[in-house]
Amino acid sequence: MSRKKTVKGKGSSKSPTSSPNNNKDSGKSGRGIEAAAPSNGVVYPSRPSLSNSGEFYDIAFKVMLVGDSGVGKTCLLVRFKDGAFLAGSFISTVGIDFRKDDDDVICLPTQIWDTAGQERFRSVTHAYYRDAHVLLLLYDVTNKASFDNIKAWLTEIHEYAQQDVVLMLLGNKVLNTQKLSGLSLYPVQEFGVPFMETSAKSGLNVELAFTAVARELKHRSMKEPDEPKFQLEDYVNKEMKSAGCCRS
Numbered sequence: 001m002s003r004k005k006t007v008k009g010k011g012s013s014k015s016p017t018s019s020p021n022n023n024k025d026s027g028k029s030g031r032g033i034e035a036a037a038p039s040n041g042v043v044y045p046s047r048p049s050l051s052n053s054g055e056f057y058d059i060a061f062k063v064m065l066v067g068d069s070g071v072g073k074t075c076l077l078v079r080f081k082d083g084a085f086l087a088g089s090f091i092s093t094v095g096i097d098f099r100k101d102d103d104d105v106i107c108l109p110t111q112i113w114d115t116a117g118q119e120r121f122r123s124v125t126h127a128y129y130r131d132a133h134v135l136l137l138l139y140d141v142t143n144k145a146s147f148d149n150i151k152a153w154l155t156e157i158h159e160y161a162q163q164d165v166v167l168m169l170l171g172n173k174v175l176n177t178q179k180l181s182g183l184s185l186y187p188v189q190e191f192g193v194p195f196m197e198t199s200a201k202s203g204l205n206v207e208l209a210f211t212a213v214a215r216e217l218k219h220r221s222m223k224e225p226d227e228p229k230f231q232l233e234d235y236v237n238k239e240m241k242s243a244g245c246c247r248s
């Protein structure tokens, strides 16, 4: 996926803070999911199939960022899309924010949804899980409580998301020195979910996280029945190693 330096007028990019009702135009942004927002602001677009169909290039893939408030979801998205870091002031996302990436390098029309981590918006964000193809679940490596909550997030995801959702755990706010150790501070392996460390601040692994899940989606969409499965975790580990990191 390529990162855009400027935000296109055509897409629905908005400021990091928005209300659920700001999604009114989210289904009108070209190819992919068409959905009208009802008055409660909750949109239920039909979930495109990941099967090997001729409609592949009409499919919009839906990527959602989830995790506790303050872990850096909005910053990660802004870093990926605009190559910038939102330093300092922390403006909590309200409900859902929607962005669309339609010029990524591997030709997957993709919608990226930023969600609010605050508990009081949880019922709104649940409603969006079920048609997500990818969930990027973030915690903050400097905040143990946000890691401890991962279990609860996974329970929610298992309840509300599709069984075949592509899931990746991201330990955000990692420092470059932590990157050199290549180890997570917390026992992430117990979840059995592909994991990477990222920094929205430095940009570390941000592009790789999105590219990895996009490759997984592409592989699923194009795959012949007897082709081996794409190994998201192996891909991520290999790419991190070749970038100088030492996870094995």
Ligand SMILES: Nc1nc2c(ncn2[C@@H]2O[C@H](COP(=O)(O)OP(=O)(O)OP(=O)(O)O)[C@@H](O)[C@H]2O)c(=O)[nH]1
Pocket (backbone or CB within 6 Å): 067, 068, 069, 070, 071, 072, 073, 074, 075, 076, 086, 087, 088, 089, 090, 091, 092, 093, 094, 115, 116, 117, 118, 172, 173, 174, 198, 199, 200, 201, 202
């Ligand atoms: N040091 C450091 N700070 C970060 C990083 N990512 C985000 N932050 C800071 O963390 C704070 C919260 O970031 P947000 O992206 O707004 O958090 P969020 O997960 O979107 O929070 P909600 O919208 O409330 O769910 C901000 O002050 C950011 O500047 C990072 O990689 N490193």
Ligand SMILES: [Mg+2]
Pocket (backbone or CB within 6 Å): 016, 073, 074, 075, 091, 092, 093, 114, 115, 116, 117
């Ligand atoms: Mg946010």
